[in-house]
Amino acid sequence: MALEDIAAGIRDGLTGKTFDGSLKFDCGDEGVIVLAQGDATTQDRDTDCTLRLSADNLQKLLAGKLNPMTAVMMGKIKVAGDMGVAMKLSKLIG
Incomplete structure (x- = not known):
């Protein structure tokens, strides 16, 4: 699945929800x-x-x-920056 398709799905999921701060999913060469x-x-x-x-x-x-x-513990996700913002993500996808 292309990242644009994933982004569209996230946009749909954000409807009616708030997310303070900014977060980047960096998938390397894929974008x-x-x-x-x-x-x-x-x-x-x-x-x-x-x-x-x-x-x-x-x-x-x-x-x-x-x-x-x-x-994160297994090294599949690396976090840089404000960990508090990353923690808020769990409320969105949970």
């Missing part, structure tokens, strides 16, 4: 998805927090098939 100001886009920019992971693991994370804490 990025940025959550900011109630939107999800594939346009790269600076964010409060960056999660580095594969596009495959991103799909698993958003589908609830990958536990975020376990993934």
Whole structure:
């Protein structure tokens, strides 16, 4: 699945929800998805927090098939920046 399709799914999921701060899913050569100001886009920019992971693991994370804490412990997700913003993500996808 292309990152643009994943971003569209995240946009749909954000309807009626709020997310303070900005967060970037960095999938390396495949691109990025940025959550900011109630939107999800594939346009790269600076964010409060960056999660580095594969596009495959991103799909698993958003589908609830990958536990975020376990993934961080196993090195499947690398977190840089404001950990508090990353913690808010669990409320969105939970």
